[in-house]
Amino acid sequence: MSPFDKNNFSETVAALGEERLIVAIRRWLGDATPPAPAGIGDDCAVIPASPRAQVVTVDPVIHGRHFDDSVPARAVGAKLLKRNLSDLASMGAMPRAAVVALTLPPRTRIRWLEHFYRGLAACARAHKLHIVGGDVAQDDHTLAASLTLIGQPAGGRLLTRGGARAGDWIYVTGTLGGSLSGKHWRFTPRLAEGAWLAAQPEVRCMTDISDGIAKDLRPLAPSGARPALDANTVPVSRAARRAAACDGRTPLDHALADGEDYELAFAIAQRADRDVFARRWKKRFPRLPLTCIGRFVPNQKSLPSGAIDLTRHHGYEHLRATKSET
Amino acid sequence: MSPFDKNNFSETVAALGEERLIVAIRRWLGDATPPAPAGIGDDCAVIPASPRAQVVTVDPVIHGRHFDDSVPARAVGAKLLKRNLSDLASMGAMPRAAVVALTLPPRTRIRWLEHFYRGLAACARAHKLHIVGGDVAQDDHTLAASLTLIGQPAGGRLLTRGGARAGDWIYVTGTLGGSLSGKHWRFTPRLAEGAWLAAQPEVRCMTDISDGIAKDLRPLAPSGARPALDANTVPVSRAARRAAACDGRTPLDHALADGEDYELAFAIAQRADRDVFARRWKKRFPRLPLTCIGRFVPNQKSLPSGAIDLTRHHGYEHLRATKSET
Numbered sequence: 001m002s003p004f005d006k007n008n009f010s011e012t013v014a015a016l017g018e019e020r021l022i023v024a025i026r027r028w029l030g031d032a033t034p035p036a037p038a039g040i041g042d043d044c045a046v047i048p049a050s051p052r053a054q055v056v057t058v059d060p061v062i063h064g065r066h067f068d069d070s071v072p073a074r075a076v077g078a079k080l081l082k083r084n085l086s087d088l089a090s091m092g093a094m095p096r097a098a099v100v101a102l103t104l105p106p107r108t109r110i111r112w113l114e115h116f117y118r119g120l121a122a123c124a125r126a127h128k129l130h131i132v133g134g135d136v137a138q139d140d141h142t143l144a145a146s147l148t149l150i151g152q153p154a155g156g157r158l159l160t161r162g163g164a165r166a167g168d169w170i171y172v173t174g175t176l177g178g179s180l181s182g183k184h185w186r187f188t189p190r191l192a193e194g195a196w197l198a199a200q201p202e203v204r205c206m207t208d209i210s211d212g213i214a215k216d217l218r219p220l221a222p223s224g225a226r227p228a229l230d231a232n233t234v235p236v237s238r239a240a241r242r243a244a245a246c247d248g249r250t251p252l253d254h255a256l257a258d259g260e261d262y263e264l265a266f267a268i269a270q271r272a273d274r275d276v277f278a279r280r281w282k283k284r285f286p287r288l289p290l291t292c293i294g295r296f297v298p299n300q301k302s303l304p305s306g307a308i309d310l311t312r313h314h315g316y317e318h319l320r321a322t323k324s325e326t
Numbered sequence: 327m328s329p330f331d332k333n334n335f336s337e338t339v340a341a342l343g344e345e346r347l348i349v350a351i352r353r354w355l356g357d358a359t360p361p362a363p364a365g366i367g368d369d370c371a372v373i374p375a376s377p378r379a380q381v382v383t384v385d386p387v388i389h390g391r392h393f394d395d396s397v398p399a400r401a402v403g404a405k406l407l408k409r410n411l412s413d414l415a416s417m418g419a420m421p422r423a424a425v426v427a428l429t430l431p432p433r434t435r436i437r438w439l440e441h442f443y444r445g446l447a448a449c450a451r452a453h454k455l456h457i458v459g460g461d462v463a464q465d466d467h468t469l470a471a472s473l474t475l476i477g478q479p480a481g482g483r484l485l486t487r488g489g490a491r492a493g494d495w496i497y498v499t500g501t502l503g504g505s506l507s508g509k510h511w512r513f514t515p516r517l518a519e520g521a522w523l524a525a526q527p528e529v530r531c532m533t534d535i536s537d538g539i540a541k542d543l544r545p546l547a548p549s550g551a552r553p554a555l556d557a558n559t560v561p562v563s564r565a566a567r568r569a570a571a572c573d574g575r576t577p578l579d580h581a582l583a584d585g586e587d588y589e590l591a592f593a594i595a596q597r598a599d600r601d602v603f604a605r606r607w608k609k610r611f612p613r614l615p616l617t618c619i620g621r622f623v624p625n626q627k628s629l630p631s632g633a634i635d636l637t638r639h640h641g642y643e644h645l646r647a648t649k650s651e652t
Contacts, residue, residue: 018644037486043413043533044381055370058425058461087369099384101472135384138644141467146427148474160363207369318344319432319464
């Protein structure tokens with residue numbers, strides 16, 4: 001369904017007006033937003049004290065960029081939250097509260113927005129967090145929503161992108177590539193996996209794969225080293241193979257560069273017992289593949305034979321000049 | 327300066343590309359963003375534990391709506407933060423940390439964005455908070471930024487919009503109306519005033535005036551009562567009088583309905599000693615006017631003579647159908 005209705009004014013948010021729209025949003029969110037001031041309805045939301053460190057992240061969904069008319073509105077609402085949940089997962093954190101800033105063309109369908117918020121609320125309930133506040137602003141062109149998510153460590157440790165050393169092994173969860181055919185909104189944020197990994201002492205650092213592993217591995221690389229990935233081990237998804245059959249790029253390039261995999265990439269210590277680690281993983285997460293795809297090697301050493309030259313694969317670039325723009 | 331450059335590709339963010347842009351943003355923010363993971367540069371920002379309740383709010387600035395080419399880019403960055411600081415002020419809270427989600431057409435000038443972030447950083451420094459994270463996304467049409475601000479009570483109490491009773495007196499700080507001529511970005515968020523007011527036991531509830539007091543007073547009204555404002559006491563700004571001289575609306579209508587005053591409106595208990603309260607205010611804030619503009623009266627009583635019929639003044643409506651849209 002297109003989010004917009006040019007013909008039936010009465011079915012658009014402009015006909016509803018701001019005050020009734022906010023009442024409707026609270027109804028659509030239901031018990032996913034508590035009564036003010038803990039939820040929507042005051043100048044700020046009041047959230048409980050946090051005796052431990054907190055984490056905070058922000059990510060948007062923008063019409064024409066992160067979703068199009070083929071994605072159900074409920075799934076767009078869920079994707080907005082799941083993108084941010086994936087960031088929390090990558091540090092071993094769990095969510096507590098979120099706020100949503102919405103930018104809305106007046107001709108947006110009320111019904112589309114209702115499904116968007118109901119999808120967001122269902123996802124919030126499933127992950128036991130509250131939508132505590134937000135803002136609605138008008139823009140004549142762009143339908144977009146940005147969500148800020150606040151969380152806390154799931155266990156005793158938060159994992160960052162830093163901490164890998166030359167020689168450490170590189171792992172990824174799941175399979176990679178071809179997310180445009182559906183995974184970009186159907187994915188499951190790896191919260192339980194991230195929490196478990198943060199509790200394993202041999203795990204050194206972690207990130208989630210949002211722009212393609214060719215790009216997302218870079219910040220994990222220790223100073224003076226680079227990733228050497230074995231082309232034969234990268235877990236290429238079936239969707240990546242299908243996409244490659246259509247566009248002439250290789251399945252491997254799709255797996256390395258497509259982005260929106262929302263899997264976890266992490267490094268474990270060189271001296272760790274990888275067999276034991278793999279068995280523990282399999283016992284805890286029997287249905288999610290875990291793959292060792294390579295290791296970090298010192299820059300001065302040449303790449304081992306069969307290793308991928310990552311400089312030839314580019315991840316998702318967020319600022320891309322289009323013909324009409326240049 | 328227009329934020330956009332259609333002729334000189336090399337001076338636009340598209341020429342810079344995402345990774346160099348993020349490096350530049352960190353440079354522009356300087357010490358307003360601490361090193362990752364406490365600041366920009368990891369999947370989430372890690373912020374300290376909070377032994378007390380916290381507050382969170384989100385507000386955007388959108389080109390063509392909250393600013394135009396006449397507003398200096400530095401002031402746009404500061405306005406983004408100040409709008410949110412005003413929400414904190416209205417509860418008696420102080421800021422701790424913020425994240426910024428940016429939506430950027432590729433033809434946005436690098437120089438405009440630099441001034442935007444430098445203005446944001448200077449404002450963050452002045453208010454002793456950190457910009458801990460953010461996101462940059464591309465949109466072909468709309469330049470917008472949304473900021474989520476996390477804070478904590480300045481003293482022992484947070485004020486909400488609720489708590490007024492019939493008979494309570496209504497006060498506003500400063501003067502009202504005509505903000506479009508400059509106050510909408512030159513305003514000072516009333517943080518010290520809000521903190522002081524939250525510490526006064528006779529103050530029952532508070533909000534900030536962002537959509538015009540005709541609209542913003544509604545959520546303060548106790549159940550079964552409405553505001554009765556004395557037309558002679560409403561502090562009409564000089565800008566409101568100037569605007570009225572040009573457009574034929576009355577200065578009072580500008581004061582009640584223009585919005586973006588970013589002053590505080592609050593109610594104090596009917597039995598409070600208003601003379602003593604006014605003297606304490608004047609001693610603490612000698613340069614900012616404080617005005618009692620009326621009180622909450624039961625719905626079943628008719629309005630006193632000279633009281634303003636607020637149903638005839640409309641505040642700012644955030645979803646307005648334009649001709650091209652309906």
